[in-house]
Amino acid sequence: MSDRFELFLTCPKGLEGLLAEEATALGLEETREHTSAVRGMADMETAYRLCLWSRLGNRVLLVLKRFAMKDAEELYHGVLDVEWQDHLLPDGTLAVEFSGHGSGIDNTHFGALKVKDAIVDKLRTPSGERPSVDKLNPDLRVHLRLDRGEAILSLDLSGHSLHQRGYRLQQGAAPLKENLAAAILIRAGWPRIAAEGGALADPMCGVGTFLVEAAMIAADIAPNLKRTRWGFSAWLGHVPAMWRKLHDEALARAEAGLAKTPAWIRGYEADPRLIQPARNNVERAGLSDWVKVYQGEVATFEPRPDQNQKGLVICNPPYGERLGDEASLLYLYQNLGERLRQACLNWEAAVFTGAPDLGKRMGIRSHKQYSFWNGALPCKLLLIKVTPDQFVTGERRTPEQRQAAREQAEQMDTTPPVADQYARVNKNGNPVKPAPAPAPVVEQARLSEGGQMFANRLQKNLKTLGKWARREGIDCYRVYDADMPEYAMAIDLYHDWVHVQEYAAPKSIDPEKASARLYDALAAIPQALNIDKSRVIIKRRERQSGTRQYERQSAQGQFTQVQEGGVQLLVNLTDYLDTGLFLDHRPMRLRIQKEAAGKRFLNLFCYTATASVHAAKGGARSTTSVDLSKTYLDWARRNLSLNGFSDKNRLEQGDVMAWLQANREEYDLIFIDPPTFSNSKRMEGVFDVQRDHVELLDLAVARLAPGGVVYFSNNFRKFQLDANLAERYAVEEITAQTVDQDFARNGKIHRAWKIQAR
Structure with a gap:
């Protein structure tokens, strides 16, 4: 074989430039960048050195041959032409990887099979002895890449991907690959900072990948020093003496590096489940003296106590993959920015994010940004110098401009709400699971002009409605309902929690503007309502259409107890789109409580049976609550039990229409609040409130005792009560x-009727 080879080094997309610099420094010549790869010329010693020392590459491929091919037959003969006896024994094992397509080969498995057949036939x-296939630990790994009619046949010297250093046997839900973490550290300037004696802190360290990679860089440890099996280990072209020399040199450098005073490298992680896995990874890397991991929230992490110590804060915050993550992620970034300003003055920071818009909410400007890919997800690395001149100090407005903004917000009172454009969905609920909430912070977030206007409106509403709520003994109510069209959301207070429902923006609204307004609002809510950030929960209401149903996605099972009209009720703010208590029906529930004394009460589509609790509180002789959902009936049972009303209060699971047709009992007071639409698997057919309300009301009135009353309500914005009902029954809207004071702005939140037999 020649003393000089063509090498291909593969890497994650976006790392090509950094890998080219690294490979050139390690001895690669004539270096050229390709997509997710670097190409160059090198001798065998350089090839070994790249395997041992590359922090950024995935594989080191030694090119055996390039040849043109038009079809599978030419592929076979091109591979067959190689002197495979120089590379593998007849009784050896091999694995073949094939990439690319064309020249009549559109299936990579077929292409790999032709390559394997040629090698086996040659040897x-x-x-009849011939090599066998071993996909896990072969003696020889062969790679063929098909590129525009040219076949590039290579040996894989690395074996398993070089990013697999061997220390990370335990990992979190979405860890960074080790070579991507190393690339981020290099872009962030860590080699320079470490050489100057700087420190490193990761306030969201997960299982410690940044920490270990940083320590290996600082201690001059070859990233693959501990690997025992390589792609060249059983290759006949392997030069063991040359490899041992390079490996011994790397061992000596590592020993010298570890003998130095350890760099101060610390990780902090809020999730207690990740602390031990992170420590285990550090220990496997042999870096326990260099790296320490502690449990702690972002808002409380401390850099090195020595105030003269400077260094790098680096982190990879969660990206947010669920509806409802926006609030916790915004506050997480705010907490990070606040902590940097408070505790890391004159340090450098590197934030690797899949949500760069949130990076702007930290209150510190980035002086550089780099694009990366984390798998298929485009990301940004924000580099920050934590100095006062980089702090975002808020808006530069005169007092007159701020006053004008406040007056403009107050004038918005006359603007019609947009919330009534969206129908509240059926009571099955839309499942959402907010991300874990961050810890409280010390300073308030800086608000944009729009955010300040929004905060002014919230404070004004809170002042007015708060007095009313205290006077009426109400501790859960709506404080905002799309009063300002740009901020289309409903905000409800549940004692000391804030429940935010964002209305899906119309398609005519620029998604980036909608997102920015949402972040403005979320930044303003804790300040305006004087609520801790960790107690803000956000959900999104989509427009209801077709047969879309909202199903549970979360099972946190966290219930909060609230008070209304002398009864205690359980709400769940996290697991469903709705909370278990429709606040707009508060007056109806209180009316039922006042009228229920001595009466037999029937609650159809009962949901969590809050109206039944009120009826029992009012002295009802009995209550019967019917719903199709076992989950909601269990919730209803807890509500009744909480108030001591377990006796004489019946819960029935079933399709309301079928249940009414089969029932022959009489009731004095009936409440019906059906969903707009339902197609549950447990019921026959589909329920549509506009189409089916006449039959529903006829069945209900048939169950009324003499002098009985049906209260019928629904929230379908376009609903029209059938005019013929007034000919048969006494109907009063x-x-x-x-509608209570907190819903006075939304005239279409629901409609309600009182119906009696003539």
């Missing part, structure tokens, strides 16, 4: 009497 002995 087959007269006695009572909507205005069933």
